Amino acid sequence: MQLDFQHDVSELAVMRRSVRTFQPRDVDAQALDACMVPLTSETALFGAETRYTAVHVKQTPIKLGTYGMVHGAKTFLTAVTSKKDLRAGFLQIGYQMEQAVLLATDCGLGACWLGGTFDKTAFWQASGTGDGEQLVIVLPIGYPGGKMRLLEHIVRGAAGSANRKPFEKLFFNAENGTPLSEQAAGAFSVPLSCVRLAPSAVNKQPWRLLLSQTSVAFYLDRGKEQANAAESDIRYVDLGIAMCHFEAGALQAGLSGSWDFQNPGFSAPASYEFIAAWKLSQNKS
Numbered sequence: 001m002q003l004d005f006q007h008d009v010s011e012l013a014v015m016r017r018s019v020r021t022f023q024p025r026d027v028d029a030q031a032l033d034a035c036m037v038p039l040t041s042e043t044a045l046f047g048a049e050t051r052y053t054a055v056h057v058k059q060t061p062i063k064l065g066t067y068g069m070v071h072g073a074k075t076f077l078t079a080v081t082s083k084k085d086l087r088a089g090f091l092q093i094g095y096q097m098e099q100a101v102l103l104a105t106d107c108g109l110g111a112c113w114l115g116g117t118f119d120k121t122a123f124w125q126a127s128g129t130g131d132g133e134q135l136v137i138v139l140p141i142g143y144p145g146g147k148m149r150l151l152e153h154i155v156r157g158a159a160g161s162a163n164r165k166p167f168e169k170l171f172f173n174a175e176n177g178t179p180l181s182e183q184a185a186g187a188f189s190v191p192l193s194c195v196r197l198a199p200s201a202v203n204k205q206p207w208r209l210l211l212s213q214t215s216v217a218f219y220l221d222r223g224k225e226q227a228n229a230a231e232s233d234i235r236y237v238d239l240g241i242a243m244c245h246f247e248a249g250a251l252q253a254g255l256s257g258s259w260d261f262q263n264p265g266f267s268a269p270a271s272y273e274f275i276a277a278w279k280l281s282q283n284k285s
């Protein structure tokens with residue numbers, strides 16, 4: 001991932017919030033194209049077949065409903081994955097589409113991830129979702145409206161959207177499992193802060209990270225659930241988003257590394273499902 005931002009990624013992570021009320025005007029076509037640059041096969045980190053479409057309200061005869069959640073949006077990005085590997089598709093959509101969201105934030109646009117509150121039939125049709133595909137996410141994108149509506153306040157309040165879990169509940173030392181404070185995170189404090197501020201479905205923040213000297217392992221915490229997460233668990237999208245924030249934050253912090261899907265075998269709680277590890281590049285000098 002190499003994205004050109006005007007702001008620091010750590011600033012973008014703070015600036016970004018879910019925008020559900022938009023000014024009723026079209027998004028500048030060039031700005032939209034720039035946001036969609038990361039939505040290509042080049043960033044297909046998980047090897048899944050994902051596909052993205054910009055759906056413009058005025059060019060679509062279908063009513064694109066969001067149960068009143070979104071107001072004034074003129075454009076929606078839709079994210080579709082092949083059903084061949086839903087888990088990889090969900091992770092990849094999170095990873096790729098959050099790059100688009102950060103680019104949008106950088107140029108003054110707002111957006112909101114929608115995994116549930118959209119009219120499935122209308123958006124399946126508008127995105128041309130085929131039999132072997134699943135529509136995963138709908139993302140309204142546009143210029144933020146001035147004032148939040150009452151419904152938006154209620155939704156944000158119910159999900160506790162303004163809050164995040166403390167560092168110590170999300171990030172741990174891989175050697176002994178002790179919680180990691182922001183101070184103790186050292187060089188990793190920027191990328192970890194970016195992960196902490198990432199959006200997640202119903203603000204569940206299901207990501208847990210174990211850090212060693214040379215790698216950072218990402219897990220989905222299933223909590224008290226017994227079974228493995230379903231292939232189409234929306235929390236895989238959350239994990240992809242967290243990986244995007246981490247990598248962008250690491251680049252800002254001057255850390256170089258790469259993703260590895262081999263489980264490093266850290267001793268992790270039984271409720272943790274391994275997703276990927278970010279390996280710090282060895283200094284060649």
Ligand SMILES: Cc1cc2nc3c(=O)[nH]c(=O)nc-3n(C[C@H](O)[C@H](O)[C@H](O)COP(=O)(O)O)c2cc1C
Binds near residue numbers: 112202203
């Ligand atoms: C994968 C995913 C799915 C989401 N689905 C919905 C949704 O269906 N409806 C909605 O209003 N917000 C949805 N959200 C937005 C979250 O509620 C929001 O990101 C979270 O509460 C944190 O708030 P913030 O984005 O303002 O920081 C979703 C977010 C993510 C990451």
